[in-house]
Amino acid sequence: MKLLAPGHRGCAGCGAAIAVHSILSATGKDVIVVSPTGCLEVISTPYPESAWEVPWIHSLFENTAAVASGVEVARRALGRKDETKVICIGGDGGTVDIGIGSLSGMLERGHDVTYICYDNEAYMNTGIQRSGSTPYDAATTTSPAGKISFGNDRPKKNTPAIAAAHGIPYVATSSIAYPADIGKKVKKAIAIKGPKYLQIHTPCPTGWGFDSNRTIEVGRLAVETALFPIYEMENGKITSVKKIKRKPVEEYLKVQRRFAHLFKKEGGDAEIKKIQETADANAKQLGLDM
Amino acid sequence: MKLSVGAVAEPGSTRANKTGTWRTFRPVFNADLCVGCGICSQFCPEGIIHEKNDKYATDYDYCKGCGICAAECPKGAIKMVLEVK
């Protein structure tokens, strides 16, 4: 039995639900999950229903890591000697933007908590607004492409690096296109004492504009173009990367409505070139090319 | 139903909500082509594709018809067909 029950209100092809299945398959039942406000919270817990088969708490948008800190110390204070793990599963808005203060506090204090960000690169629950995790040139409802704009004009925030800068033992990225990779990394993370940070790339058919059957394909393309590199950092050092036979970024961009303007608008070629340069830099920095 | 203090909810209770009614296309599983790899099950957002005797099948009560299973099946064992109601 999966630990996220069916009947949840995720859109057809929801990447976040796939992420949760991969995560909970790795943790098993002996876990307490903390989530911020967001798509995952809304699709899974319309009172009196809940899709969660594991204990789960949602408090607010920006305090997930602090609530998890409280849960973790409470278990300790009660003298619970069991192996129950405390994990957070939150979207990019609740993690890299509004929740980064409490995330930083939790990481710095050294709580035994695994924080997992399902990164769908915008505020999907409120209608696809730009977040700090939205990639360069993606059109969102608050960073739309227009006569004088190519969409989001800032690069994606490097949150794994920010997490790593806290000197925590384990940071990793993964993608819902690679469930075995998620499983391996979640198992590894929860076995390590102390704070851990994982960021899982999570395509969203509704927000990114692709057919619901292409969620996994789009996720794979992000990895294969080096726009979302997959790696592990242990004690601040890169210890593994997922090698790729690299594809040009157009292959990833052209299948999504959020980048459609790059293929229609004058100057789009130059923008795609810039995005390719980002991918090239990622590949070079991390040694992604096979 | 009586409300619980603090809106505490029971586990797995979304099962009351049969999302199969959302479906436009229906995945049809061909057991002859299925090799039992389980990829369809790993990628199903509803978590409802289960194995039985080394073959996989979905639960139409909840399947929303996203088509990821059909798109990702390496053997082409799942076909999406228009739902006729």
Next chain:
Amino acid sequence: MKVIEGSYAVAEAVRVCKPHVISAYPITPQTHIVETLSQMVADGAIKAEYVRVESEFSAISVCIGASAAGTRTYTATTSQGLALMHEALFNAAGMRLPIVMTAVNRSLSAPLSIWNDQQDTISQRDTGWIQLHAENAQEASDTIIQAYKIAEYRSILLPVMVCMDGYILTHVYEPVELWEQKKVDAFLPEFDPVHVLDPKKPKTFGAFADPSLYTEFRYMVQEAMEVAKKKIVDIANEFRDEFGRYYGGLIDEYRAKDAETLILAMGSVIGTIKDAIDEMRADGIPVGLLKIRAYRPFPVDTIRDAVAGAKAIIVLDKNISMGYEGALFTDVKSALYGKSGVTALGFILGLGGRDITKQTIKDMVAKALEAMKSGKVQECEFVDLRKEVL
């Protein structure tokens, strides 16, 4: 009886309540409370996890997580810190988590002021927290013990703010009677939560409610507040029986029975008012006091009964709802609407640490007597306003 600082007394009271988790962020003038608790943790004098968070928002959030995980929790803050907690205060109450907090009363910026008034807790009036105001260090600490019992009562399950005036009570040295652990243990049973985050019984906390149910959840909080009205009184009485000290239930009265003029106020100013009343009584002025101990739930019936025999009331507010008047004045008038023809005067005073003297109190009473004679009432007057700098 020991002469100790108010903050130390509060920390001692927290210690004997045996919270499992304490989380706080330092802010003047709350610091002595959390420093004392930190030292107790460092010395092993209290077996609590102390979480040194990066903000007040996280302090209350740690308490939310820890409370949902089944532990007794404590935090303390003031002013800007309390304002920063605002969103999470609603959340803690709505989730029915019996967190106890010392809310040190301090003014809000701008301009920045670290001194006392009660704008901070008044501004959290509608969060669903029970708010109890203390008159002195002994009451601020005794009320912590009562607060846990109120908060954790099964038909209440609401968080409680014990309000104490910054500096005036936190930094004052007073004789305080401390507690025998055995007696506290007998008075305050262990926290026995209804639901706990636990893989053995995997419950969901923090679900959302649609329009068909949200109102009913809000109603349940209001119902719990009604239960609290009775229980606050019961627990104050039980405390008197056990520890021999009593500060009133929802309100307390001082020379009020035959008073023609009643002063209504909250917090440390009560002591000054009592002294002023004694002097005025000696001069033959029939004046008395209603100390508001519970600001939420608001003791509507109790106030109505207590005011029934008075001709005039004077309401003191160390806060102001800008564009209207003091919040307590509004609430008191609302409680008396249609039930009393009493002359009512509201005064704004003591903002940002401005002293309230016995003379200030006497001047207000004089104004009330004048108003009764002339029939002219000025509602919402700033007391001791320095007109020369305006």
